[in-house]
Amino acid sequence: NEPKKPDVKTAIPGPKTLALTEKLGKIQNTGAINFFVNYEKSIGNYIVDVDDNVLLDVFTQISSIPLGYNHPRFHDVMKNSQNLSHFINRPALGIFPSADWPDKLERALLSIAPKGLKHVTTMACGACSNEQAFKLMFTAYQRRKRGEPTEEEKESCVYNKEPGCPDLVILGFDGAFHGRSMGCLNVTHTKWIHKMDYPHMDWPCAAFPKLKYPLEENVEENKQEEARCLEDVRRKIDEYNARGKFVAGLIVEPIQGEGGDNSASADFFCQVQAICKEKGVFFHVDEVQTGGGSTGTIWQHEQWNLPHPPDVVTFSKKMLTGGFYATDELLPREAYRIFNTWMGDPTKVLLLEEMVKVIKDENLLSQVKVTGEYLRSNLNELQVNLDKLW
Amino acid sequence: NEPKKPDVKTAIPGPKTLALTEKLGKIQNTGAINFFVNYEKSIGNYIVDVDDNVLLDVFTQISSIPLGYNHPRFHDVMKNSQNLSHFINRPALGIFPSADWPDKLERALLSIAPKGLKHVTTMACGACSNEQAFKLMFTAYQRRKRGEPTEEEKESCVYNKEPGCPDLVILGFDGAFHGRSMGCLNVTHTKWIHKMDYPHMDWPCAAFPKLKYPLEENVEENKQEEARCLEDVRRKIDEYNARGKFVAGLIVEPIQGEGGDNSASADFFCQVQAICKEKGVFFHVDEVQTGGGSTGTIWQHEQWNLPHPPDVVTFSKKMLTGGFYATDELLPREAYRIFNTWMGDPTKVLLLEEMVKVIKDENLLSQVKVTGEYLRSNLNELQVNLDKLW
Numbered sequence: 050n051e052p053k054k055p056d057v058k059t060a061i062p063g064p065k066t067l068a069l070t071e072k073l074g075k076i077q078n079t080g081a082i083n084f085f086v087n088y089e090k091s092i093g094n095y096i097v098d099v100d101d102n103v104l105l106d107v108f109t110q111i112s113s114i115p116l117g118y119n120h121p122r123f124h125d126v127m128k129n130s131q132n133l134s135h136f137i138n139r140p141a142l143g144i145f146p147s148a149d150w151p152d153k154l155e156r157a158l159l160s161i162a163p164k165g166l167k168h169v170t171t172m173a174c175g176a177c178s179n180e181q182a183f184k185l186m187f188t189a190y191q192r193r194k195r196g197e198p199t200e201e202e203k204e205s206c207v208y209n210k211e212p213g214c215p216d217l218v219i220l221g222f223d224g225a226f227h228g229r230s231m232g233c234l235n236v237t238h239t240k241w242i243h244k245m246d247y248p249h250m251d252w253p254c255a256a257f258p259k260l261k262y263p264l265e266e267n268v269e270e271n272k273q274e275e276a277r278c279l280e281d282v283r284r285k286i287d288e289y290n291a292r293g294k295f296v297a298g299l300i301v302e303p304i305q306g307e308g309g310d311n312s313a314s315a316d317f318f319c320q321v322q323a324i325c326k327e328k329g330v331f332f333h334v335d336e337v338q339t340g341g342g343s344t345g346t347i348w349q350h351e352q353w354n355l356p357h358p359p360d361v362v363t364f365s366k367k368m369l370t371g372g373f374y375a376t377d378e379l380l381p382r383e384a385y386r387i388f389n390t391w392m393g394d395p396t397k398v399l400l401l402e403e404m405v406k407v408i409k410d411e412n413l414l415s416q417v418k419v420t421g422e423y424l425r426s427n428l429n430e431l432q433v434n435l436d437k438l439w
Numbered sequence: 440n441e442p443k444k445p446d447v448k449t450a451i452p453g454p455k456t457l458a459l460t461e462k463l464g465k466i467q468n469t470g471a472i473n474f475f476v477n478y479e480k481s482i483g484n485y486i487v488d489v490d491d492n493v494l495l496d497v498f499t500q501i502s503s504i505p506l507g508y509n510h511p512r513f514h515d516v517m518k519n520s521q522n523l524s525h526f527i528n529r530p531a532l533g534i535f536p537s538a539d540w541p542d543k544l545e546r547a548l549l550s551i552a553p554k555g556l557k558h559v560t561t562m563a564c565g566a567c568s569n570e571q572a573f574k575l576m577f578t579a580y581q582r583r584k585r586g587e588p589t590e591e592e593k594e595s596c597v598y599n600k601e602p603g604c605p606d607l608v609i610l611g612f613d614g615a616f617h618g619r620s621m622g623c624l625n626v627t628h629t630k631w632i633h634k635m636d637y638p639h640m641d642w643p644c645a646a647f648p649k650l651k652y653p654l655e656e657n658v659e660e661n662k663q664e665e666a667r668c669l670e671d672v673r674r675k676i677d678e679y680n681a682r683g684k685f686v687a688g689l690i691v692e693p694i695q696g697e698g699g700d701n702s703a704s705a706d707f708f709c710q711v712q713a714i715c716k717e718k719g720v721f722f723h724v725d726e727v728q729t730g731g732g733s734t735g736t737i738w739q740h741e742q743w744n745l746p747h748p749p750d751v752v753t754f755s756k757k758m759l760t761g762g763f764y765a766t767d768e769l770l771p772r773e774a775y776r777i778f779n780t781w782m783g784d785p786t787k788v789l790l791l792e793e794m795v796k797v798i799k800d801e802n803l804l805s806q807v808k809v810t811g812e813y814l815r816s817n818l819n820e821l822q823v824n825l826d827k828l829w
């Protein structure tokens with residue numbers, strides 16, 4: 050009785066969802082509820098709601114389900130009694146990891162590490178991964194400048210004061226979304242709903258390319274558009290540096306998600322990295338939404354052929370665990386510097402380990418490439434035909 | 440073969456921990472590693488390391504293990520096949536919760552809600568719980584001031600500008616620790632290791648009482664000390680308000696943890712709340728470390744007998760899930776306002792539901808009170824005898 054095709058039986062939201070929404074509405078804001086889900090019945094790409102409607106799910110929990118619902122190999126992980134103690138004894142991973150932790154990191158995360166990056170640290174979500182990455186960049190920036198910290202820096206920072214808390218900034222892009230904690234919000238530039246009423250820092254925001262489609266017909270125009278944005282990146286860095294608000298890092302999504310599904314060329318990103326190198330700015334690629342295989346490579350930025358690895362790559366969502374890969378230079382030098390209670394959750398890494406195997410065993414990256422190309426070329430055709438229609 | 444008493448067989452860290460630390464050191468900073476743990480063998484209050492040393496664990500994963508290791512009732516939760524699909528299909532809870540979600544919130548979280556609070560929203564850790572709570576307070580503060588937002592506010596905030604991003608602040612205390620994301624760091628005042636090199640906002644920091652012990656012998660002095668701190672709270676609010684950096688909220692831990700295990704009297708906290716009410720400042724109690732029962736009540740602040748509930752109470756650690764309770768006034772009015780991909784993790788709430796039952800079934804709160812009183816009075820005696828010794 051597995052659902053094999055979409056089957057809509059009620060209005061959506063259906064009567065059961067409506068009743069449950071009312072119930073939940075007494076407890077919390079329910080404005081974002083689409084429907085309540087029967088997760089036991091959902092399977093693969095089909096999500097089944099509590100009113101028994103079966104829908105083709107292309108949204109997959111805000112792009113956070115890597116292998117579809119109820120993948121049998123994930124069931125196997127849960128049935129393995131060796132894994133049980135991980136689920137009921139959540140460790141403080143930074144202090145008391147289990148014996149199998151280094152191997153798990155190796156198999157789940159280093160086996161798919163972006164080229165050139167061999168350090169990885171887990172976190173629990175995309176926001177804390179980005180927040181910690183900012184901190185890595187701030188510290189590495191200061192370290193380059195001054196070497197060992199002074200006593201004055203150590204004392205002043207406890208009360209939010211200079212020189213211990215320097216006026217450093219991270220450069221983001223217009224249309225970018227990097228999370229909803231206060232550090233991440235400084236470089237998030239999407240909708241008021243994410244930002245209004247909250248104090249923000251004066252961090253720079255550069256233009257992100259708005260390409261024209263079809264790409265083949267707008268080559269020159271798109272080149273100019275990207276050049277304009279690169280010029281803006283350069284200008285923003287110079288402007289802020291000149292004002293003593295030094296740009297320590299630049300963060301960019303390979304494909305803007307929340308900001309409107311905006312892409313740029315591989316060359317654009319290579320140029321951004323080159324500007325960063327020139328200006329002493331660390332280059333942070335936020336693969337929270339793009340990482341995990343849905344672009345045909347585990348990391349979208351692998352498709353850019355960068356001459357050097359990014360300084361830091363963050364991930365979460367379909368990777369099941371949050372975290373970051375970083376270069377030697379960015380790795381924290383002191384204990385407890387990049388730290389929190391849990392430092393991620395080993396149960397998510399257990400599932401990730403299996404996911405990585407499934408991707409390999411079932412050759413899913415090639416499948417993504419073939420299916421993606423099919424979808425894209427047919428969308429192109431639809432677009433052309435639609436143009437004729439109008 | 441369950442460990443029944445401490446049993447130390449090797450130096451700590453032992454040889455197996457040393458070998459694993461070296462291995463992990465190639466992947467990440469290991470400066471905080473104490474030892475690697477055998478979680479299958481650990482039981483109750485006894486933690487067993489990979490070198491087979493058995494230790495009495497009074498640190499319990501930075502105070503995040505509520506019922507000791509491998510509690511049989513947690514094993515039962517995992518064996519219940521009805522729970523399985525929660526573990527392998529992590530939902531975006533704000534959009535697509537499962538049918539049992541409202542009941543789970545009811546049983547796990549509302550059944551133990553602080554008096555007067557009936558709204559609860561889950562988050563994934565203490566830091567995001569606090570960050571979201573700040574945002575609730577900022578919005579409620581602005582709402583009181585202006586009612587509906589203007590178009591100018593909606594547009595300006597996207598680029599971090601006023602009036603959409605007003606210059607609001609949260610008042611914290613000296614010695615406070617509230618997390619390591621950038622919002623939380625603004626009100627964290629502990630050690631340089633948490634803060635140095637990171638830009639911070641100019642948010643106020645008030646003195647927290649440093650009481651003298653034994654309390655019975657220092658009544659007058661401690662009263663004065665608390666009065667001094669209350670005066671400082673009042674002064675900091677007035678000072679910042681006068682500078683146009685309006686104090687929207689005040690955050691306080693019931694017992695400072697990271698800052699040195701500092702307590703204050705119930706009266707102190709009642710007075711702090713009274714000052715907040717007088718000044719139109721929201722009162723945020725951070726129970727991330729104190730919540731969950733280890734003080735003899737589920738929430739430490741229940742012992743203050745506040746005349747009004749706090750405006751927001753955050754939790755995590757021993758509560759297994761992060762989240763916040765909030766008053767009607769603080770509840771977000773718009774969809775997607777307080778939101779992120781996962782909005783917590785239902786598998787943690789499954790375990791919490793069971794934990795709440797165990798606390799009740801086994802009468803654990805009384806046990807904490809009796810054991811806590813025993814420990815405290817004997818520590819007092821030790822202190823007196825030690826004084827004589829010197």
Ligand code: FES
Nearest residue numbers: 173174177564567
């Ligand atoms: S900030 Fe990432 S889990 Fe809380």
